Amino acid sequence: MQSSEILPHLFRNEYTKIVSVLCKHIGFERLEIAEEIASETFLTATETWGIKGNPQNPTAWLYSVAKNKAKNYLQRNSIFQNKILPELTKAQSEPLESEIDLSPENIYDSQLRMMFAVCHPSISSEAQVGLSLRILCGFGIEEIADAFLTNKETINKRLFRAKEKLREEKTLIQLPEPEEIEDRLDSVLSTIYLLFNEGYYSISQNKTLRKDLCLEAIRLCSMLVENKITDKPQVYALLSLMCFHTSRFEARQDDNGEQILYQDQDKNLWNYDLIAKGEIFLNKAANGTKLTKYHLEAGIAYWHTQKEDTKEKWENILQLYNRLLQLQYSPIAALNRTYALSKANGKEEAILEAEKLDLKENHFYFALLGELYSDIDNTKSLENFRKALSLAKTSHDKTSIQKKIDQYPK
């Protein structure tokens, strides 16, 4: 790899590790300093490597420069030495003079702790996702802004405020106490879930960025199952859900960026390794008695990896949606449930049920009715597709509904 290619790659992987380790060492109050040291390390790398060429072991090079910069910072900072140090040594189990430890174990441990720190309930879920992207996944501000379909200033402000808040709250970089773990784990999982959904469902055009978001969410969740304190069934369920979804990532969109409906997807493009992994994780999720929405959604996603349209498949999907909706209502789940109902119990029953849904502003609702009425009452089917078209907002949605309308003779 050329130095021009290797640095962005290293940045994504190593920046977050350096920040997490430094933060664990010098405390969350100095998150910005940790970020600065990490950034400076990369700046130094750009300058030095540009002149001297890439070092033999770029990662080790980065770690030793980061260590030196951190040491210099600690030594220079006299206020720190005299005023904060006595305070810190009380709170911190590790003495500060100790070597900054960039071993794989400590990197893993620091990132895991960091995950709980940035998913602190005192900040909004949007901010949790943003900070996770920045500090744990190494995304640039611009990329985060892209993912959220907003601008850099908004993201900068949001992250700044979130960091301030975490500082005020004196958030510690450590795993929660055992009795607290379930609650705190909930917010970590919902952050990972939001991160994943941002990648999987967002209408942003950048396909590579979107897939990166999904893979990062999977990586963070994998870190949780590798630890005995956090490897709970619901974590496995979320991980399995994300594996099943991601397995179909390449099949969901054509070269023009247009969505391909599930029934039209080329299953040769599905990733069967991920499906197999998803199945292993789903089995592990079956331990224990707690049934979460992740379990139900993972079950639904599992059945979607079975391409055959069997009675059993749709009956299972329907029952999983029945339970999911009892746990937590969402309009999309209500629509998907109605589709599963048409497959399991027949279109007539599904039409009756669909008409009870109060989703008359939603273009997916009319697209579903158009689908249900096709071959039963084509006039009504066309009517509903037209309503859907008039409500659709994005050009992608409009194109796919127009295609349905074009199927009918003029």
Add this chain to the structure above:
Amino acid sequence: MDEYLILMRLDLITKEAQPSPEQMQIYMKMYQDWVGGIAAQNKFVGGTGLSTEGKVIKSGQIITDGPFAETKESIAGFITIKAKNFEEAATIAKECPILRGEGNSVEVRKIVGTDNTR
């Protein structure tokens, strides 16, 4: 929206009235589809099935096994739903699949005293 309780009454004791495992499976599906439909309208609040055995305590501290001694209609389960008025709650309750069994009944009661302005 107000909250309403739907109580489902079944004959849980007469042997002939008890469904076979296969029938039970069909009934459970019908029941789940019904509740799923309520939840899909965002009108499900909570609820569950109940065990068939029970204890009844009467005045004078007399405890008997089960609520079935004098009646064939026992509460088999309940759910609470959101509805605009009694009429809507009754319309939803009318579709409860247990009503397909003869002698079964459901009872709709408004839950009073809760703040439903949210």
